[in-house]
Amino acid sequence: MQxxxxxxxxxxxxxxxWEKMYLPAIISGLxxxxxxxxxxxxxxxxxxxxxxxxxxxxxxxxxxxxxxxxENCTACGLCAVACPAEAITMTAAERKKGEEHLYxxxxxxxxxxxxxxxxxxxxxxxxxxxxxxxxxxxxMVPSDLLRSSFxxxxxxxxxxTSPETKIDISQRTNAxxxx
Amino acid sequence: xxKVTIDGHTIEVPEGTTILQAARMIGGDVTPxxxxxxxxxxxxxxxxxxxxxxxxxxSEKDPRPMPKPVxxxxxxxxxxxxxxxxxxxxxxxxRKGVVEFLLINxxxxxPICDQAGECHLQDLSYENGxxxxxxxxxxxxxxxxxxxxxxxxxxxxxxxxxxxxxxxDQVCDTRVHGVINRGDVAEISTYIEKAVDHDFSGNxxxxxxxxxxxxxxxxxxxxxxxxxxxxAHRDCKTCCGRVVLYMSGNEVLRVSARKDQWGEVEDASxxxxxxICNECRFEKKELKDWxxxxxxxxxxxxxxxxxxxxxxxxxxxxxxxxxxxxxxxHN
Numbered sequence: 001m002q003x004x005x006x007x008x009x010x011x012x013x014x015x016x017x018w019e020k021m022y023l024p025a026i027i028s029g030l031x032x033x034x035x036x037x038x039x040x041x042x043x044x045x046x047x048x049x050x051x052x053x054x055x056x057x058x059x060x061x062x063x064x065x066x067x068x069x070x071e072n073c074t075a076c077g078l079c080a081v082a083c084p085a086e087a088i089t090m091t092a093a094e095r096k097k098g099e100e101h102l103y104x105x106x107x108x109x110x111x112x113x114x115x116x117x118x119x120x121x122x123x124x125x126x127x128x129x130x131x132x133x134x135x136x137x138x139x140m141v142p143s144d145l146l147r148s149s150f151x152x153x154x155x156x157x158x159x160x161t162s163p164e165t166k167i168d169i170s171q172r173t174n175a176x177x178x179x
Numbered sequence: 180x181x182k183v184t185i186d187g188h189t190i191e192v193p194e195g196t197t198i199l200q201a202a203r204m205i206g207g208d209v210t211p212x213x214x215x216x217x218x219x220x221x222x223x224x225x226x227x228x229x230x231x232x233x234x235x236x237x238s239e240k241d242p243r244p245m246p247k248p249v250x251x252x253x254x255x256x257x258x259x260x261x262x263x264x265x266x267x268x269x270x271x272x273x274r275k276g277v278v279e280f281l282l283i284n285x286x287x288x289x290p291i292c293d294q295a296g297e298c299h300l301q302d303l304s305y306e307n308g309x310x311x312x313x314x315x316x317x318x319x320x321x322x323x324x325x326x327x328x329x330x331x332x333x334x335x336x337x338x339x340x341x342x343x344x345x346x347x348d349q350v351c352d353t354r355v356h357g358v359i360n361r362g363d364v365a366e367i368s369t370y371i372e373k374a375v376d377h378d379f380s381g382n383x384x385x386x387x388x389x390x391x392x393x394x395x396x397x398x399x400x401x402x403x404x405x406x407x408x409x410x411a412h413r414d415c416k417t418c419c420g421r422v423v424l425y426m427s428g429n430e431v432l433r434v435s436a437r438k439d440q441w442g443e444v445e446d447a448s449x450x451x452x453x454x455i456c457n458e459c460r461f462e463k464k465e466l467k468d469w470x471x472x473x474x475x476x477x478x479x480x481x482x483x484x485x486x487x488x489x490x491x492x493x494x495x496x497x498x499x500x501x502x503x504x505x506x507x508x509h510n
Contacts, residue, residue, distance in 0.1 A: 076402070078290070081405075092400075131290060
């Protein structure tokens with residue numbers, strides 16, 4: 001009984017001498033290879049070269065500072081409670097006298113950690129943040145050999161104070177803005 | 180026994196019951212919110228006006244409606260009275276106005292406030308408030324002071340509900356703080372800093388509906404929704420010793436009195452309110468001081484029950500094991 005018309009009858013035909021040499025097959029294979037040498041490459045040489053990403057691409061988080069260089073984050077914990085992967089942990093501390101130039105409000109995050117292996121880059125922390133402190137950026141998280149190096153502390157999350165080390169998120173906030 | 184109808188629910192209540200108490204007997208959405216009224220404190224209520232209701236029929240004998248919304252915490256029911264709370268849109272509009280007034284000077288600094296998550300004003304403004312403020316002037320500003328050794332006062336957050344004053348009057352027998360000045364410069368204060376040191380003064384923290392009075396031993400330790408509330412008790416000479424421990428792992432971060440569904444202190448025994456002493460509240464921060472009864476039942480709509488999807492039995496902490504570990508460490 002024939003179920004489909006795609007079935008083929010198997011024949012165990014002996015190859016001829018010409019076919020046993022494999023030369024036509026090798027030549028046609030090499031022709032394909034040579035043809036690809038002149039085609040446009042499908043890959044880029046990361047990290048020297050990067051692909052353009054969307055303005056709302058969600059990658060490596062940044063903890064922003066305000067225009068006076070003070071950290072925006074007040075360790076309110078809303079990002080951590082919004083996080084579906086439970087990747088965010090933090091410890092709050094009280095700002096002392098003389099630290100007003102470092103932290104914007106009287107409470108700040110002494111420890112702020114994101115487990116980048118847990119993170120699913122959904123951006124809910126950014127949605128939840130009432131202080132415009134956390135943003136996801138277009139930077140990709142580099143690979144590493146140790147699990148422990150994927151727990152990003154404040155050293156890897158907070159942006160720098162100098163203009164060169166500041167992380168631009170203006171594209172992102174503009175894309176978010178409703179017309 | 181007077182019969183009162185609130186939002187279409189009729190209930191028979193004892194003579195002298197207020198509309199708010201009758202509404203609480205019915206329960207559910209019928210109950211108006213209350214910021215200053217506290218059933219465990221005599222003469223509380225009548226300041227904040229959030230509990231206003233519309234009385235559409237005064238009583239059976241005098242069926243005229245009351246001309247203005249009345250404060251339900253201070254108005255006693257009459258036989259045949261008909262009250263509207265949620266069913267009157269104009270009343271809800273009036274309550275929105277009240278909430279806006281309460282929020283005029285409130286800094287809305289919930290991200291840094293320790294009360295966030297269990298704050299009555301937060302709930303109230305979420306339900307009734309506007310998301311923006313129409314107030315254009317500078318809000319009141321105060322220095323944060325340590326009103327007691329272990330109590331922090333953020334006067335900017337205060338809504339002048341007078342609950343802490345009533346606690347000092349009725350629960351502690353001496354009162355050293357109160358409302359100073361009047362009108363828009365009125366503030367809760369002591370004349371001398373760190374003057375509040377009565378053994379039961381910590382209950383001010385529990386009665387405060389906002390984050391004006393907070394526990395200094397818990398200050399910025401954790402957000403309340405990252406803690407696990409556990410019922411616990413201990414044999415205390417001065418108070419009932421029935422508390423809720425807010426724990427993180429096996430660490431006790433904060434101790435508070437047990438609160439019922441209205442956010443008021445539960446009755447301990449013989450109908451007496453379960454106020455707790457400062458020793459239980461501030462000093463006993465070790466698990467071995469307490470007999471843990473089990474996890475506190477938190478309303479599942481509360482943010483405090485967020486992320487606590489463990490089975491109840493798994494939430495139990497093995498106290499005996501903890502004691503053994505500590506004894507070993509001691510030896």
